[in-house]
Amino acid sequence: MADADLTSSELKEQFKAAVTRYDLQVLMRGAIAFVSFLMMMALLACVVKYFQAEIHHGLSMKSGTEDCPEAVSPILLIPIVLLSVCFPALFLYRQVKRLRQSTAPHCPFCHVSLGQHASRTGAMATGFCPACQQKMFEGELDSGAVAVEKYEKAKSEFRRYIRFTFSASMGALLIVLPVYLWLYFTNQLPGKNPPSLAEILVLFPLLFSLVPLGLWWVGKLSVRDQQNIRDLFRAGERKYGIIEARRSEQESQQ
Ligand SMILES: [Zn+2]
Missing domain, CATH: 1.10.287 (Helix Hairpins)
Structure with a gap:
């Protein structure tokens, strides 16, 4: 069914359903990114622990802390965390960008994606599209x-x-x-x-x-x-x- 054939209340229902679907998809991608961040960190920690001596020697740093001289230098935690954040953050960014185009609610007139928080709260409250200002449906506010x-x-x-x-x-x-x-x-x-x-x-x-x-x-x-x-x-x-x-x-x- 084309957008033009839908009534105002049908458009509103469609908009709400798209918002829920989009939020759920973003949440799922967020969970995947978080789990991969943890796995990446565990993997890097194992690698650093295994090649501890070589890394300390290569970077000419002192190993361990005062309490535990055998331990991995705590400074190495910074690159481990940074490297683990990089890929999941990039993955999440690209996924959200894609979801905004595919799953997020769109304006039936100008077809702009209204997945962003400000756009969709504005649209839901007023019924107007924030991009083209056309009336999509009856908003939650009366006037x-x-x-x-x-x-x-x-x-x-x-x-x-x-x-x-x-x-x-x-x-x-x-x-x-x-x-x-x-x-x-x-x-x-x-x-x-x-x-x-x-x-x-x-x-x-x-x-x-x-x-x-x-x-x-x-x-x-x-x-x-x-x-x-x-x-x-x-x-x-x-x-x-x-x-x-x-x-x-x-x-x-x-
Ligand atoms: Zn529009």
Whole structure:
């Protein structure tokens, strides 16, 4: 059946089914890439272990660690991990690229692949194609006004949320840091190798800002999604309005 023969709701069902199929295929390729990464790492580790003496000699490095002088130099872990990541990452990249063309949902008008996260969330929410702005089906949002409202709400919630997380983290730092410094200056820090003063002063603020920074990043992405949806709605409605105006103009001329 040609795309043109399908109704709007059939197109929407087809779009949703393609999204599910595409996600599943990407997940499967991801699992294959992960397993090959582990296998590659195990294989390389065995090779390095077997030719340990030759490799250490060839690269003129000292073998082992302080606790275990016979062991493989820990520096060799870096090339092992890098080499193991290379091929599975390349495989995954090429596979995802291919799946975007074959399995991912496509616009029935301009046939552009809408597999990418931003494209498909925009399409699902508005029903408009992000590339040609044609109306493919009824989107999940009723109108552009709803999209604007959702965007404004997401933005203000994001600001409130970040302010709260940031204040909570800084508050916790203001409690923990003086306690730790007091323990440091009175030589009461627990553990065999307690951190130095410089480590405390650098690591603690860094550690406490990681959570708000991570949340800020995630929140930013979700606000951007809402912004894309709002912009797509505007562009789609504008185009739809122009098409409708042209049609009524033609009808009045006939
Ligand atoms: Zn299109």
